[in-house]
Amino acid sequence: xxxxxxxxxxxxxxxxxxxxxxxxxxxxxxxxxxxxxxxxxxxxxxxxxxxxxxxxxxxxxxxxxxxxxxxxxxxxxxxxxxxxxxxxxxxxxxxxxxxxxxxxxxxxxxxxxxx
Numbered sequence: 551x552x553x554x555x556x557x558x559x560x561x562x563x564x565x566x567x568x569x570x571x572x573x574x575x576x577x578x579x580x581x582x583x584x585x586x587x588x589x590x591x592x593x594x595x596x597x598x599x600x601x602x603x604x605x606x607x608x609x610x611x612x613x614x615x616x617x618x619x620x621x622x623x624x625x626x627x628x629x630x631x632x633x634x635x636x637x638x639x640x641x642x643x644x645x646x647x648x649x650x651x652x653x654x655x656x657x658x659x660x661x662x663x664x665x
Contacts, residue, residue, distance in 0.1 A: 551649040551662055552620050556611040557583065558631040558642040563609050566630035570613075573622040577665070579612040588639050608642065614652055616662045 558566055563580070570578065584605040595601075615623050624644055633641050654664040 551652060551665065552615055552617065553647045553649045554611070554613045554615060554620070554623055554627075555645040555647065556613070556627045556631065556642060557585070557608050557644075558611065558627070559633070559640065560607055560609045562631045562633070562641075566611065566627055569626035569630035570623065573619070573626045575613060575615065575619060575623050575626065577613070581610045581612070583608050583610045587643070606640070614649060614665050616665055620646065 556566075560582075567578075570576070584607055586604060586606050611627070613623055624646070627644055631642055651660060652662075652664040653660050657664075
């Protein structure tokens, strides 16, 4: 079992959800987050003054999958999250973490059956 964390552009969320549906990944958690990577934020003009915006709005997906679904899930996130054919700086990152256990609260099922 793996926990996949993906940080993507908010504008790409619907495309990522559609790509995940194509590979039969239907369970995910979505959070609004802020941060910056290589682009280090940007500058805006507000009431005639230039201000630096260090934290950019992003969306974080948390998806727990069984081992058979890891690569299809990653490929779907890349397909839906990439801007254009080659992508752009700020498209996001995917992190794959080991997951020791999963417990369904309602039934008490554990492991891959609980996902």
